Amino acid sequence: MPESRTELQALGEFKLIDGLTKKFSLRHSSSIQGIGDDAAVIDVGGQYMLVGTDMLLEGIHFDLTYCPLKHLGYKAVAVNVSDIAAMNGRAEQITVSMAVSNRFSVEALQELYEGIYLACEHYQIDLVGGDTSSSAAGLVISITAMGRVNKDEVCLRKGARPYDLICVTGDLGAAYIGLQVLNREKQVFQADPAMQPVLEPYKYMVERQLKPEARTDIVQAMGKLQLVPTAMIDISDGLASELFHISKAAGVGMTIYEDRLPIDKRTYDTAVAFNLDPIMCAVNGGEDYELLFTIKQQDLKKVEGHPDIALIGHVTELSQGSHLVTKSGSVVPLRAQGWEHYKHASQNNK
Amino acid sequence: MPESRTELQALGEFKLIDGLTKKFSLRHSSSIQGIGDDAAVIDVGGQYMLVGTDMLLEGIHFDLTYCPLKHLGYKAVAVNVSDIAAMNGRAEQITVSMAVSNRFSVEALQELYEGIYLACEHYQIDLVGGDTSSSAAGLVISITAMGRVNKDEVCLRKGARPYDLICVTGDLGAAYIGLQVLNREKQVFQADPAMQPVLEPYKYMVERQLKPEARTDIVQAMGKLQLVPTAMIDISDGLASELFHISKAAGVGMTIYEDRLPIDKRTYDTAVAFNLDPIMCAVNGGEDYELLFTIKQQDLKKVEGHPDIALIGHVTELSQGSHLVTKSGSVVPLRAQGWEHYKHASQNNK
Secondary structure: OOOOOOEHHHHOHHHHHHHHHOOOOOOOOOEEEOOOOOOEEEEOOOEEEEEEEEEEEEOOOEOOOOOOHHHHHHHHHHHHHHHHHOOOOEEEEEEEEEEEOOOOEHHHHHHHHHHHHHHHHHHOOEEEEEEEEEOOOOOEEEEEEEEEEEHHHOOOHHHOOOOOEEEEEOOOOHHHHHHHHHHHHHHHHHHOOOOOOOOHHHHHHHHHHHOOOOOHHHHHHHHHOOOOOOEEEEOOOOHHHHHHHHHHHHOEEEEEEHHHOOOOHHHHHHHHHOOOOHHHHHHHOOOOOOEEEEEOHHHHHHHOOOOOEEEEEEEEEHHHOEEEEOOOOOEEEOOOOOOOOOOEEEOOOO | OOOOOOEHHHHOHHHHHHHHHOOOOOOOOOEEEOOOOOOEEEEOOOEEEEEEEEEEEEOOOEOOOOOOHHHHHHHHHHHHHHHHHOOOOEEEEEEEEEEEOOOOEHHHHHHHHHHHHHHHHHHOOEEEEEEEEEOOOOOEEEEEEEEEEEHHHOOOHHHOOOOOEEEEEOOOOHHHHHHHHHHHHHHHHHHOOOOOOOOHHHHHHHHHHHOOOOOHHHHHHHHHOOOOOOEEEEOOOOHHHHHHHHHHHHOEEEEEEHHHOOOOHHHHHHHHHOOOOHHHHHHHOOOOOOEEEEEOHHHHHHHOOOOOEEEEEEEEEHHHOEEEEOOOOOEEEOOOOOOOOOOEEEOOOO
C-alpha cells in the first residue's frame, strides 16, 4: 500500500482522470483522438471508426426499485449510441459486458436483454460480443459502441471557435425532473407499500429519465442539410458541464441566454411544483442525452426553423469566460458542475 | 418481476449466453464475426478491425489481498491484448472503464494506472478512452481492446478441420498452481499475521498468475513463418474448455495426448506437493493465457523445433468426440469444464 493517502473526493473527478492519464501518449498514427471526447477516433483507412464506452452500476447509475430491467437494457444501449452520435457518427456495433449476482434470475436477464434487443432494432446496431460473469453484489453493465464517420464530418469538442453559435436539440431538464418524481414516489411507497405510485401526470419526464433516446435523427438531418458542427457533445451530465468540456477542449468561452433555453412546459411546471428552479434543472440536470453543438455563423440558415434545434448562445474568446445571461439581463458565471458529483466521471463518454 | 424464476446456476454459463443472445442477428455487412470468438471482427475496408472486451471484478476475478494493484492493471491489459492475439491480430488501442469505491485512494489508483501504463508500453498500445465512476463496493475494471489483422490472416475458432494438428504455446497449469500457492499463503497469514508469506520457491507459478503475458511474440513469429493457423483461441479458462470452444464452433472432435502436454517441472513438482494431479492442472487450470491453435498438416515443418510451441494432438471428425489419450494408452473423454464454474463466462473473450 502506498504511504500517503489522498481521498478521491479531494481531487475531484476531472483532475483525477487528468492525473491518472497524463503519462499516456498516442503512438499509433491510427489513434486520431484519445481521451477527452465522447468517443475515441481511430483511422481505419477510408473512414474514421469511433469507439465509445459506458459502464453502468446498480446503486450508482440506476435503481432497480423503479427502473425496469427492460428499460435499463434499452437505456444502456441508447447512451452509448448517443456517444457515437455526438461525434457525428453512426453506431453499427456494440459489445455488452455484464456482471450479475445470484439475486438475478434467468428471466430477469431475459428482460434486460429484451431491452438491449429493442434498442439494437431501433438504432440498427449489431451485438457482436461481450463478457458475462458473476458479481459479488448487484448488476454491472459495460457497453462499448463502435461507429463510423466520414473523415471530413467528424465533430470533436476542440473544434469550437469564437463567434460560433451554440445550439441544443430537444428540451432540457426533463430527465432530471423525472428522476425527482421517481425518487418521491419511491419514498411514498417505502412509507406505505399500499400506496400506488402516481406517475401518469409526470409521464413525459419519467419517460425521459427511464427511456432516453439517442438523437440519431438529428445526425441524419444534419447530413441532409450538409451541416457539420464545429464541435458536438451529448448532454449526459448537464448543459453547463458539457459547455465546460467544449470550452476546455477548444480553449474558448461560452455565453448562453436563459430565455433561449428549451424547456418543455411540463418540465417547467413540475419543477415549480417541486420547488425547484426550472432554469437550474435545464442547466445542471443530466441525462437528457440531447446534442449540444456549435456551428459557424454562416450555417445559421441551415438550422433556423428546425423544430427541434434551439439556438441558445454563442462562443466567445476564452478570456471572456462562460456566462449565463438571465432574462433580466444579468450576466452570471456559468458553473460547470455535473449533477452527480463524482458519481460518473467519464473520460470520453461525457 | 417475471412470474417464474430460473436460477442462473440451473442453466450453466454457456447456455445462459446462448439463450440471451439467440434473437440477435447481424445486419451490417461490416459485422464479420459476432458473439462466439475471442474478439468481434469488423470489416473496415482494407483490413479487419478486432474488438475484444473483458470485465474484471474484485472478489470474483482478483483478490487485492495478494494481487498488487500495479500487477492487476498490467494483467487487465494483457488479457485483452491476448484476445486480439488469439485472432492473429495486433492490438493497437484500448479503452479502460473503471468503477471504484471510496475505499480506494488516489495513490492506489495511481498504482493501478502505473500497471496499465507499463502494459501499454510493453505491448505498444494507445489508451484512447474509457469511463470512470464510483462503485458502491469494490473495484470493477472493464477494458476493450481494438486491433487489426489482414483479412486473409484472421483466425476464427470455426476454421479447424479434421486432421489438422493441435498446438499450444508455452506451458500449462502454472497460473492455476500459482493461485493455489497464493490462497494457501493467504490462509496462513490470516491464521497468524506475524507469519511471512513463503513465495520464493513458487516464484515462477505466482508470476504466471499475477503477471501473465499475452503471446504477441508468437503472433509475430507466425507472421515471419508465414503460418496462418486454421483456428486459434487463448487459454483463459483452461485447455479443455478452449478445446471445447473450437470443437463447438468448427463442428469437429479433438484428441490430445497426455505425454505431449507441456508442463514446467516447477509446476509439476508443486502440484504433486499440493496433492494435485499435474495433468488435471494442465487440462483444466485457467489463466495461462497461452495460445491454443490448429494448423494444417503441411504446416507442421513451420512449427517443428520451435522451442515454445508444442504439438499436443489432432483434430478429428465431430462424431469421434474429444478425448485425452493417457500415457498408459487409455482413451478418456475430455471434460470441458472451466475451472471456475459460472465465474467468468465470456461471450467473445474466452
